Amino acid sequence: MHVLILNHSPLQARFLQKAFRYENIGADLCRPENLNNMWYGQYEALLVPIQDWEHPPFHQLEKMILPLGQVPVLFTGKFHPPSPIREKLSEEGRRIFIGSHEPFQLIVQTIKNWGLQSSYSEEKRQIQWGDLELNLKAREVKRGTQFIRLKNKEFALLECLMRHPGEVLTRTFILEKVWDQNTNILSNTVDVHISRLRKKMDTRFERKMILTIPCVGYKLST
Numbered sequence: 001m002h003v004l005i006l007n008h009s010p011l012q013a014r015f016l017q018k019a020f021r022y023e024n025i026g027a028d029l030c031r032p033e034n035l036n037n038m039w040y041g042q043y044e045a046l047l048v049p050i051q052d053w054e055h056p057p058f059h060q061l062e063k064m065i066l067p068l069g070q071v072p073v074l075f076t077g078k079f080h081p082p083s084p085i086r087e088k089l090s091e092e093g094r095r096i097f098i099g100s101h102e103p104f105q106l107i108v109q110t111i112k113n114w115g116l117q118s119s120y121s122e123e124k125r126q127i128q129w130g131d132l133e134l135n136l137k138a139r140e141v142k143r144g145t146q147f148i149r150l151k152n153k154e155f156a157l158l159e160c161l162m163r164h165p166g167e168v169l170t171r172t173f174i175l176e177k178v179w180d181q182n183t184n185i186l187s188n189t190v191d192v193h194i195s196r197l198r199k200k201m202d203t204r205f206e207r208k209m210i211l212t213i214p215c216v217g218y219k220l221s222t
Helices: 010-021 032-038 058-068 083-092 104-116 152-162 171-178 189-202
Strands: 002-006 026-030 045-050 073-077 095-099 126-129 132-135 140-143 146-148 210-213 217-220
Touching: 002 010, 002 032, 010 026, 010 045, 026 032, 032 058, 045 058, 045 104, 073 104, 083 095, 095 104, 126 152, 132 152, 152 171, 152 189, 152 217, 171 189, 171 217, 189 210, 189 217
Parallel strands: 002 026, 002 045, 045 073, 073 095
Antiparallel strands: 126 132, 132 140, 140 146, 210 217
16 A cells, blocks of 8 residues: 655654554655645555644645545644534545544554545556556556566656656656655656666566657657
8 A cells, every 4th residue: 555645744744654664554755736746546545744724724735635536635633623624524525634642553544444445446546558557556567467566666657657658758757746856866866767667677578668768858668
């Protein structure tokens, strides 16, 4: 399982990220302004740590998560939401608040239950391009008959390429889609990760799928 943590409260977000690791749940951090760029569908839920309900105001948070549709969103923090916000959350469904004083296992179990009850269609959960298949729900990659094991960042990078098949993607575009601004990014970050991904995806196959476009970026060939 994999969750995305909205990182407008860095200390709290990093604490949650570390706690999820002990539960075998992957967790990525994302700054609010990058939310719509980061969200591809590979996450079971969005977690929003709240320091107080005025900073940022709830209506700003609403605008951020509105484009995500029915994606489950879990708010957590020390202070319970004011009555109007609490009523709004209960009306919308799959939008809940769990106080930080509650056992962390309650958050974990809620997210796992959401994963089991997911209403996403298989079409949204699987992407195919030629003989390459990417299963978002199982987080599996298969080329032909061979399954390929990828790390989280490699998986996100491949998904980015597969959602734009045949298109030339610049390094800047890939950085904005796959990496959060909190990450220490070097000038060759994309190139290094593409190289690692290519070794896993293309080395054992005659036809190479990940192509380098000199001075521009990369694309996924047919």
